Amino acid sequence: xxxxxxxxxxxxxxxxxxxxxxxxxxxxxxxxxxxxxxxxxxxxxxxxxxxxxxxxxxxxxxxxxxxxxxxxxxxxxxxxxxxxxxxxxxxxxxxxxxxxxxxxxxxxxxxxxxxxxxxxxxxxxxxxxxxxxxxxxxxxxxxxxxxxxxxxxxxxxxxxxxxxxxxxxxxxxxxxxxxxxxxxxxxxxxxxxxxxxx
Numbered sequence: 001x002x003x004x005x006x007x008x009x010x011x012x013x014x015x016x017x018x019x020x021x022x023x024x025x026x027x028x029x030x031x032x033x034x035x036x037x038x039x040x041x042x043x044x045x046x047x048x049x050x051x052x053x054x055x056x057x058x059x060x061x062x063x064x065x066x067x068x069x070x071x072x073x074x075x076x077x078x079x080x081x082x083x084x085x086x087x088x089x090x091x092x093x094x095x096x097x098x099x100x101x102x103x104x105x106x107x108x109x110x111x112x113x114x115x116x117x118x119x120x121x122x123x124x125x126x127x128x129x130x131x132x133x134x135x136x137x138x139x140x141x142x143x144x145x146x147x148x149x150x151x152x153x154x155x156x157x158x159x160x161x162x163x164x165x166x167x168x169x170x171x172x173x174x175x176x177x178x179x180x181x182x183x184x185x186x187x188x189x190x191x192x193x194x195x196x197x198x
Contacts, residue, residue, distance in 0.1 A: 004051035005061050007043040011068040014040040015075050022079035022144075030151045033079075034144040040072050041137045062123075063112065069133050070105045076140045077101060080172075083147075084165075093169050097176045101136075104183035111186065115193045123190060128182035135178050139171035 001009070014036055021033040047065065051057045077098040084091040108129070115121045146164045150156050187194075 002051075002056045002058070002061075003054075004047035004056050005058065005064065007047040007050070008061060008064050008068045011040045011043045011047075012064075012071055014043075015068075015071045018072070019075040019079055022076070023082055028148070028152065030144055030148040034141065034148050037072070037076065037137075037140060037144060041141070044069060044072075044133070044137075063116075066129065066133075067109070070109075073133065073136045073140065074098070074101065074105070076136075076144075077172075080143070087165070090165055090169055094172065097172045100176045101179055104179045107183055108186050111190050111193055115190065118193060126182070126186065126189070128178070128185050132175065132178040132182040135171075135175040139168070139175050142171060143168040 018033055018036040018040060021029050021036060026032075044065070047061070051061055077094065080094045081091065081098060084094050112123050115123050146168065150158075150161055150164065155161060
């Protein structure tokens with residue numbers, strides 16, 4: 001296994017630890033979650049650059065890299081559903097956003113599997129998929145950073161928390177819109193694999 005693929009696997013391994021730090025309350029747990037998420041996100045940036053620079057691009061990497069991204073971001077959204085569980089007006093929105101994300105990811109993964117089984121082709125993420133992932137990671141980092149600050153300074157029950165929640169949900173909805181757009185483009189660009197599966 002080459003270095004880029006090891007970094008991708010490291011991102012997958014880090015995901016459950018990141019999610020646990022979101023869900024289990026201990027001193028500065030949001031800060032720990034933030035650090036883990038940033039480190040995991042950086043592996044996504046580094047592995048691709050190393051693979052292209054050193055000509056280490058593999059079919060395994062093309063398939064595993066976006067899968068690792070999905071695991072990381074989905075874990076974050078599931079964590080936010082739990083965090084917002086006591087706030088119905090935000091909880092239903094995070095739940096809806098998570099559904100949109102999962103629906104898109106299952107659809108794209110299904111097309112990838114069909115392409116692999118029917119023609120042996122591994123479909124890499126396109127620019128829209130990458131934009132979707134970046135928007136998700138930026139939104140999640142901002143949300144975790146905000147929660148970490150609120151938690152450290154004991155401001156969770158203040159009006160500032162309500163303002164931050166609105167900002168966070170807005171960022172998540174922007175990511176959800178990009179998710180839908182990238183999913184539709186992905187579907188259109190690879191419709192031949194759907195037709196060939198009939």
